[in-house]
Amino acid sequence: MESPCDMNQLFSERISVLDQDLVGGRRTAGRPDLQHHIASVIDELGRASAKAQQLSAPITSASKLQTQRHQLYLLKDAEGCRGRGIIVGFLKVGCKKLFLLDRHGVHVEAEPLCILDFYISENLQRHGYGLELFDFMLKHKNVEPVAMAYDRPSPKFLSFLAKHYCLMENVPQVNNFVVFEGFFLNRAVAQLRKAPPKKPDGEIKPYSLMEREAVHREQRTPPWPFAPPHSPQRWASSQCSQSLSVGSSPCRTRPRVAPSSSPGGKWDQSPQSPAVDRCRAKRSSSLNRSHLDFQ
Numbered sequence: 353m354e355s356p357c358d359m360n361q362l363f364s365e366r367i368s369v370l371d372q373d374l375v376g377g378r379r380t381a382g383r384p385d386l387q388h389h390i391a392s393v394i395d396e397l398g399r400a401s402a403k404a405q406q407l408s409a410p411i412t413s414a415s416k417l418q419t420q421r422h423q424l425y426l427l428k429d430a431e432g433c434r435g436r437g438i439i440v441g442f443l444k445v446g447c448k449k450l451f452l453l454d455r456h457g458v459h460v461e462a463e464p465l466c467i468l469d470f471y472i473s474e475n476l477q478r479h480g481y482g483l484e485l486f487d488f489m490l491k492h493k494n495v496e497p498v499a500m501a502y503d504r505p506s507p508k509f510l511s512f513l514a515k516h517y518c519l520m521e522n523v524p525q526v527n528n529f530v531v532f533e534g535f536f537l538n539r540a541v542a543q544l545r546k547a548p549p550k551k552p553d554g555e556i557k558p559y560s561l562m563e564r565e566a567v568h569r570e571q572r573t574p575p576w577p578f579a580p581p582h583s584p585q586r587w588a589s590s591q592c593s594q595s596l597s598v599g600s601s602p603c604r605t606r607p608r609v610a611p612s613s614s615p616g617g618k619w620d621q622s623p624q625s626p627a628v629d630r631c632r633a634k635r636s637s638s639l640n641r642s643h644l645d646f647q
């Protein structure tokens with residue numbers, strides 16, 4: 353019998369790109385039974401991300417993915433869960449028509465690719481998985497980080513962008529999206545259009561404030577599908593999570609610029625970059641520990 357825990361059956365690639373069809377690879381095409389499991393995985397991921405960001409409701413779900421023209425990049429570790437695979441995290445992107453202010457305060461209409469949701473399982477954060485996923489998306493979409501807009505990025509995400517892509521100086525906006533210095537440079541004229549200044553905020557922001565209001569309970573252990581219930585790996589990971597993230601999980605606040613003192617990384621989008629290599633070494637030792645604990 354097919355178990356929902358068998359991520360390697362649901363998702364054939366290390367990184368799967370999902371859209372409205374909810375197809376996780378060759379094996380799941382035309383398999384509504386498997387697609388049902390994929391929908392459950394996406395819903396669970398969306399809930400975990402919402403909790404991590406202190407949102408009252410998920411902004412990612414299977415039903416939303418089926419109705420919106422968004423794409424979801426899903427990263428799995430094929431070795432986890434006794435070789436059945438575990439989900440490490442996801443990144444959701446989509447194009448949005450936005451009314452933005454350029455650095456002179458002029459309203460501009462644009463439809464950039466936006467980062468809408470991004471989540472790495474708590475116990476696996478700061479191991480380079482986020483960078484791997486983000487770099488994959490950049491190559492897949494052939495886009496540079498500075499050319500994208502970010503939907504109310506969390507402090508962790510701002511730190512991530514500053515570290516890996518040197519994105520530190522944002523251009524102040526009146527909505528929840530953040531764009532960085534350089535966004536308005538080198539864009540096709542067709543993509544940018546001067547807009548009348550009197551645009552109400554409601555037309556700009558795709559999500560209501562209600563959707564992103566704070567929830568009070570912080571998630572402490574990764575739920576299925578990140579690790580199966582009651583697994584020793586899950587316990588060990590949770591211990592690891594606390595030591596890795598202690599004191600570094602700031603509350604969800606309005607977007608702000610990452611501190612200029614953040615360690616600056618190189619503008620390097622290659623998955624084979626030294627940054628990626630360093631992260632791989634760090635996480636492989638951690639994963640090995642987890643797997644040993646698990647056995």
Ligand code: ACO
Binds near residue numbers: 484600
């Ligand atoms: N505290 C502060 N910074 C952090 C943290 C943390 N707990 N975790 C990751 N970062 C940033 C830091 O810059 C870190 O570098 P450092 O360890 O040298 O300080 C860097 O990210 C590490 O890079 P990766 O290991 O590649 O990133 P990771 O795999 O942790 O993924 C992500 C980053 C997705 C932001 C992850 O931390 C996460 O899921 N956070 C919780 C959910 C979240 O905030 N998502 C973003 C929502 S906003 C949006 O989607 C538009």
